[in-house]
Amino acid sequence: MHHFFFFAAPDNIQENTVTLTDEDFRHCIQVLRKNIGDEIDITDGRGKIITAVIETIDKNSCDCRIVQAAFQEKKDIPEILLTFGMLKSSALENLVRDTVALGVTELVPLLMKHSVKPKFNAERLHRIAIESVKQSGNCYCPIIRKPQKFSDWIVSLDRESVKLIADQAASRKISDMYWSTEIKKPIIVLIGPEGGFHPGEMNMAVENGFIPVNISPYRLRSELAAVVAVSALLNRGIDE
Amino acid sequence: MHHFFFFAAPDNIQENTVTLTDEDFRHCIQVLRKNIGDEIDITDGRGKIITAVIETIDKNSCDCRIVQAAFQEKKDIPEILLTFGMLKSSALENLVRDTVALGVTELVPLLMKHSVKPKFNAERLHRIAIESVKQSGNCYCPIIRKPQKFSDWIVSLDRESVKLIADQAASRKISDMYWSTEIKKPIIVLIGPEGGFHPGEMNMAVENGFIPVNISPYRLRSELAAVVAVSALLNRGIDE
Missing domain, CATH: 3.40.1280.10 (SPOUT methyltransferase, trefoil knot domain)
Structure with a gap:
């Protein structure tokens, strides 16, 4: 069970790279002070769970290389x-x-x-x-x-x-x-x-x-x- | 169904009179601007529902004459x-x-x-x-x-x-x-x-x-x- 992860909109998820922007970028880099080489967890809000390593940090975004991607099946609860x-x-x-x-x-x-x-x-x-x-x-x-x-x-x-x-x-x-x-x-x-x-x-x-x-x-x-x-x-x- | 009522601690409820104090007094008199002769509803937090008429207003309390007292049975839900x-x-x-x-x-x-x-x-x-x-x-x-x-x-x-x-x-x-x-x-x-x-x-x-x-x-x-x-x-x- 992950106790914390970041969000990236599906558009910001490529085959090998995820880009964090906005609130999630600020929280990751400015609040939690994560740096290049650090590993973080990311979700797309649609069931995908990605483990990635921060590779480059810009002023308003950072790019992370995908290390692992998994999929959380929907729980067996009613819609x-x-x-x-x-x-x-x-x-x-x-x-x-x-x-x-x-x-x-x-x-x-x-x-x-x-x-x-x-x-x-x-x-x-x-x-x-x-x-x-x-x-x-x-x-x-x-x-x-x-x-x-x-x-x-x-x-x-x-x-x-x-x-x-x-x-x-x-x-x-x-x-x-x-x-x-x-x-x-x-x-x-x-x-x-x-x-x-x-x-x-x-x-x-x-x-x-x-x-x-x-x-x-x-x-x-x-x-x-x-x-x-x-x-x-x-x-x-x-x-x- | 009552849409608003006041609270009086059991000690403030006599046979014919209820005394409102503290928050309930302030809300009734200063906020809702109720006055002598107005009818209000009061509960004791133990199932009693009282209808009373405001008789005297002091600086920090008011006395109300009981017109009617009823008892709400506990609902049939688990304790x-x-x-x-x-x-x-x-x-x-x-x-x-x-x-x-x-x-x-x-x-x-x-x-x-x-x-x-x-x-x-x-x-x-x-x-x-x-x-x-x-x-x-x-x-x-x-x-x-x-x-x-x-x-x-x-x-x-x-x-x-x-x-x-x-x-x-x-x-x-x-x-x-x-x-x-x-x-x-x-x-x-x-x-x-x-x-x-x-x-x-x-x-x-x-x-x-x-x-x-x-x-x-x-x-x-x-x-x-x-x-x-x-x-x-x-x-x-x-x-x-």
Whole structure:
């Protein structure tokens, strides 16, 4: 298990060489003071784990010669597409950091009646996701979509997926559902914004195949509800 | 469902009157600018929900006449005693806030080989717990113990309880265990400190009846691991 590694975008990975840039360059060279000849570990956020030796250091980047490259198979956990009413920045950042560490596949913020006005800094969220990938040892960085309009998004979904909506008024729990070992499709999880779902949104979700599930008897902040729902799905039993 | 209420320690609740003091007094009178004659909701953190009318306002407290008192039965969720290697303040505060909202019964920080030096502000943690009680609508405030020495604590436990230790190397999951509807005893959950368990501690836990369980394929920060474990327990299936 690697306890620390750097990130390089796939474009910066050649056959024999990896180039570190931006935050990862600065952290490696200026913070950790790595030097020519030092060996480091690098991931591309898509499962690749590279061991490389620093060969040249420029002002804003460094080139590393690949010594070894391995591939981390995806863990045998369900594909989870997590969607949620758009949150204020700090809550959104916590949600991204925590759910990336848990291994979600895709994150979709939604513009809803009660969600906050979007301040969506894609670059910053990507950095937080990469940090979480590196910290958790999950070598797969999820896709973080730009905020989507709820009413457009909900009608665009694969009708075959398992779709869940977190609802404090629901009586059904995730463990009450039938989970076949054959289910390989992504599970889509919908979490309301801080202000809660508008009744029309809840109806629209149910009309589009979402099953209301109760994940806690108490009222949870949205980012905590997201973590609870993902945790419950990762730890659910499989019906034989 | 109450969307906001105040806290009064049981000592401040008489037969017909409740006295608000400290933070709750300031929030009610100075921030929300409630006045004589206004009706407010109050909890004692032990399941009591009181509706009262403000009668007199002093400089540091206000007295409220009880109009109605009700009792929130404990929700039908397992009693969870959550223990964890002592964390740095911000992580500890997040852990308290999140797990109180989820309804844990008791929190025990432990002094372990790899845990940080304790800066334990009981007063501040109690305030965070009360805030979380009020926000989540969980009218039961858990007990937060002072940090205990791991080796003393582990030998002091009821041998009959279900005891789980989060271990990334374990293959058994919470959903692989047999959960009878008859289990009414608290479930004790042990989460390692940021630096991980010392091998001797892991052995000692297992010798004292702890079952290693895997709650995530990835490495989680301690406070996130605590939330994941509690979420998995709240959402586990019951074997008939």
